[in-house]
């Protein structure tokens with residue numbers, strides 16, 4: 001398989017490393033000794049049935065969920081437990097949610113400026129310039145002064161991507177970014193993500209969009225019941241899934 | 257017909273009512289917000305304190321609190337809040353008591369407002385690296401306040417009427433003057449009507465203005 005230009009595939013260049021990560025919700029063992037390494041510039045698609053722990057995995061990486069065992073390292077450093085250091089780490093890890101989660105009382109521009117000023121301590125003018133450039137890049141520059149409720153779902157999600165990018169994150173996590181969208185808006189969001197991937201952004205994407213996985217992913221990680229069951233190239237995974245769980249899952253999402 | 261009003265400082269008394277209301281409203285907005293922040297915050301000790309405070313204070317009659325500020329704080333412990341004239345001391349004690357009491361209600365109104373802010377926005381705020389206090393100040397509280405302007409208006413109206421309890425420790429606000437006038441004059445019903453009207457003049461515009469504000473600042477989702 002040819003290595004896309006600009007992608008570093010060196011084993012030593014690990015950006016996000018999960019080692020034997022365990023997470024319980026009460027008696028439910030949601031993440032079971034999960035091992036996963038994401039290299040700089042890599043795009044990893046996480047796929048699996050509902051309830052398999054995909055969201056929890058994402059949320060553990062920027063510590064919106066604490067873990068009970070194992071270790072997570074970002075850029076060589078273990079996740080800090082609390083306080084300023086943790087906030088700093090979160091700023092380095094961009095997150096895009098299924099439900100957009102834009103700040104409803106702030107304009108689109110303010111949504112994208114806020115973190116730059118309050119966390120990155122940029123001055124307002126610089127932050128606004130950058131925000132406008134990012135809004136332009138995701139195709140919603142014309143909506144800068146509107147409130148989130150005045151935008152379509154697709155536009156809101158693109159603003160949410162711009163808001164995350166504004167922090168200059170080392171890695172972007174996407175948790176089912178198109179699942180809450182009407183079908184006609186899915187592509188406008190996927191296109192933005194495709195472009196990010198081409199530009200070499202390190203991405204972890206939970207999605208069931210086969211098209212995106214096939215064209216943008218370097219690797220597909222299949223999860224079931226809190227474990228990583230299969231980890232391979234998109235071609236291998238969709239064309240020749242090895243585990244029975246994956247075959248079963250694929251037959252369900254391909255024939256509905 | 258209104259001759260009996262001569263010699264009474266009606267406006268002065270209501271002015272004191274307004275001042276009591278104003279300072280207590282300001283105080284309880286600040287303290288009530290801090291209490292709400294404690295109650296939703298991550299520090300167990302603060303949560304416990306906030307919860308205990310609200311539960312206890314809400315269940316004590318205001319009169320008991322006001323009388324305690326005078327008998328307990330001032331006369332027993334010598335707390336005079338930096339004032340040396342008796343009337344000033346009592347005024348400040350009354351503001352303290354009213355603030356302590358009203359804060360519990362502000363806290364609870366605000367907490368119900370905080371509950372209307374979607375959790376996802378809080379997570380998004382944390383995900384871009386805002387600290388807990390920043391998330392509260394920049395994302396949660398502005399939206400919470402907007403959604404509880406109506407309930408807070410009710411708290412303010414109740415506070416305006418509750419200032420009459422300050423008469424119990426001799427603050428010369430409207431209710432104290434009314435009692436004095438009723439003792440000295442024969443016009444019982446007329447006097448009551450005048451004071452009732454005075455309070456309506458204070459509370460009705462509050463309700464109308466804040467009602468309009470509530471509609472104006474509501475966050476669209």
Ligand SMILES: Nc1ncnc2c1ncn2[C@@H]1O[C@H](COP(=O)(O)OP(=O)(O)O)[C@@H](O)[C@H]1O
Pocket residue numbers: 025028030048049050051052053054055056057
């Ligand atoms: N905060 C929580 N408290 C209790 N259980 C949870 C919580 N979050 C998720 N779960 C449970 O953990 C399991 C994995 O959830 P999740 O990571 O959201 O799965 P996925 O994203 O793959 O659908 C599910 O069974 C879910 O019900």
Ligand SMILES: [Mg+2]
Pocket residue numbers: 054055056176
């Ligand atoms: Mg999920």
